[in-house]
Amino acid sequence: MLLPFLLFFLLCNSLAPVNSLNAEGLALLSLKQSLQDPEASLSNWNYSDDNPCSWNGITCKDLRVVSVSVPKRKLYGFLPSALGTLSQLRHVNFRNNKLSGRLPAELFGALGLQSLVLYGNSLSGSIPNEIGKLRYLQTLDLSQNLFNGPLPAAITQCKRLRTLVLRQNNFTGSLSDKFGSNLLSLEKLDLSYNNFSGSIPSDMGNLSSLQGTVDLSHNHFNGSIPASLGNLPEKVYIDLTYNNLSGPIPQNGALMNRGPTAFIGNPGLCGPPLKDPCSSEVSGASSPTSLPYLPDNSAPRGTDNGSGKDGRTNGLSKSAVIAIVVGDVIGICVLGLLFSYCYSRICASNQEKDENGYGFGKERKGRKECLCFRKDESETLSENVEQHDLVPLDPQVAFDLDELLKASAFVLGKSGIGIVYKVVLEDGLTLAVRRLGEGGSQRFKEFQTEVEAIGKLRHPNIVTLRAYYWSVDEKLLIYDYIANGSLATAIHGKPGLVSFTPISWSVRLRIMKGIAKGLVYLHEFSPKKYVHGDVKPSNILLGHNMEPHISDFGLGRLANIAGGSPTLQSNRVAAEQPPERQKNLSTEGASNLLGNGYQAPEALKVLKPSQKWDVYSYGVILLEMITGKLPIIQVGNSEMDLVQWIQLCIEEKKPLSDVLDPYLAEDADREEEIIAVLKIAIACVHNSPEKRPTMRHVYDALDRSSISSD
Structure with missing residues (x-):
């Protein structure tokens, strides 16, 4: 009878360290068990600890796990559903590993999740509809994976989302009609190199917080470019290359003054800045309405050099030409005098003020800068601050x-x-x-x-x-x-x-x-x-x-x-x-x-x-x-x-x-x-x-x- 009791006592003692680890630590150990760790990055994840707060890649607040971050560690395996049991989890980052499998729907049980960064893995499958529960989500980066299927409409319920990067996946289908109406906090949007189709939502122009480049390139979006995209901030660069878009390019707001590189790869697009004129423009070139306005909308009559028999003139009279030339000469002289006055008074004054350290004239590499006809500061800024980069x-x-x-x-x-x-x-x-x-x-x-x-x-x-x-x-x-x-x-x-x-x-x-x-x-x-x-x-x-x-x-x-x-x-x-x-x-x-x-x-x-x-x-x-x-x-x-x-x-x-x-x-x-x-x-x-x-x-x-x- 003593031997079984002794074995039971030893077994209990051997299990004691397991019982000492709290539930969150056990959930993380299930993650460790689902991964292969060639660089031993998770080597200090052990049963013997009371809690996981000292483990590599783990951040806690009040002894509750708020962040799991193990990037660039060559981890193989899949993400277990147990991660969703970490009730205070705010940040998940496994970027640039070799994870595979699907995203478990249970992961989105961590309702306080603020950032989910998984780019550079081999994850596949669709995004679960449960993502709509993440009302505090601000960053979602799933780029460079193998995700497929449509982007769930439930994602538009993540109204605090600021960064949405899905680049280089196999997503299909169209974007939700509420995409631009609900995601008003979006600052970064990259959907490039996928298989999205359908029309670009017309309400996308409501995304007034966007910055940098809005990248919709290398997809299968079709139909016309919504004119509402012009309502985006003017400094936003909209990349629509290599889709199936057609029709004239709207000439308003953020869509104006863009080079052709933002629109190439869409054979159906026409109008500026592309060299392909729209069909209405081609037909209109030979129509009567393309002529300069005349009172009777008819071609000019009279063929002689001075005045025709009908009393109409085909050119300016000699006195009119002389008057125009004299006016031009006087105008040039006035501009010259004005510039001379400005230089002598304002620039000289600025040079004097510069010596005292408070003028507008600036010394730039040995050359004085005269700002008599200075550009507006906002215009100067727009020339210099386009990239918004570090x-x-x-x-x-x-x-x-x-x-x-x-x-x-x-x-x-x-x-x-x-x-x-x-x-x-x-x-x-x-x-x-x-x-x-x-x-x-x-x-x-x-x-x-x-x-x-x-x-x-x-x-x-x-x-x-x-x-x-x-x-x-x-x-x-x-x-x-x-x-x-x-x-x-x-x-x-x-x-x-x-x-x-x-x-x-x-x-x-x-x-x-x-x-x-x-x-x-x-x-x-x-x-x-x-x-x-x-x-x-x-x-x-x-x-x-x-x-x-x-x-x-x-x-x-x-x-x-x-x-x-x-x-x-x-x-x-x-x-x-x-x-x-x-x-x-x-x-x-x-x-x-x-x-x-x-x-x-x-x-x-x-x-x-x-x-x-x-x-x-x-x-x-x-x-x-x-x-x-x-x-x-x-x-x-x-x-x-x-x-x-x-x-x-x-x-x-x-x-x-x-x-x-x-x-x-x-x-x-x-x-x-x-x-x-x-x-x-x-x-x-x-x-x-x-x-x-x-x-x-x-x-x-x-x-x-x-x-x-x-």
């Missing part, structure tokens, strides 16, 4: 706009110059993306020149701008992601968090020297000897080894060009707020709102920043790192800035211990170094700009004081 500023940029938009994004912070996101691409690359906002003055060329100049800056203590994106409604700046947050948080902690690990004096010294190095590079070695203009701890980011990276350089100007609010302007507005609105500020709030704490005194009088502004701001940062205090200090019932407070302490001859950050008490034996840095800081915040040192002198002074950055 522009890399570094040859090592290997991601594209699609990868960026499909990536996971988390808000890092908000300010008057837009929102900053932490973006994690599918391959694990992490970026910081600043969204400058929508609308604004559309000065694309100016923005392009400025952003590409910033993109050329390369220094280990300056955040690198890797790429940018511009469209009329969206401007993005893509930077390296810096892992350890801002210097403001490192000095003061994060609002609301009790735990706080202060940084030691030696680390602070390394940070001080790194910031100085970055500013010396900007001031002396950058192509235009730049000024940052907004140096403060929230703009100093810290890397893995606490090395400093100066961020947001040039951001105020870029935001101004793009229509945002420049940093300095927002700081001045904040400085004018009543004291009661400036009390009890968080660390980041004080750093961002009370920007005047870091700005030089002359900033309120002089509009154009100078390098001495940066020196003053750097001095305030040194004081902040020594004292651990915010730039605005509450003293009794009043407030004073940090510079005034430190000067008061010096006048009252207070000991260093009264000034020093309490967290630096353990570093009291390094008093000599601390006093040396304090002297440098006081020199930097001198009230007179002329008496402040340059950043080169500041950096040299740190070295002469035997301050180590190790």
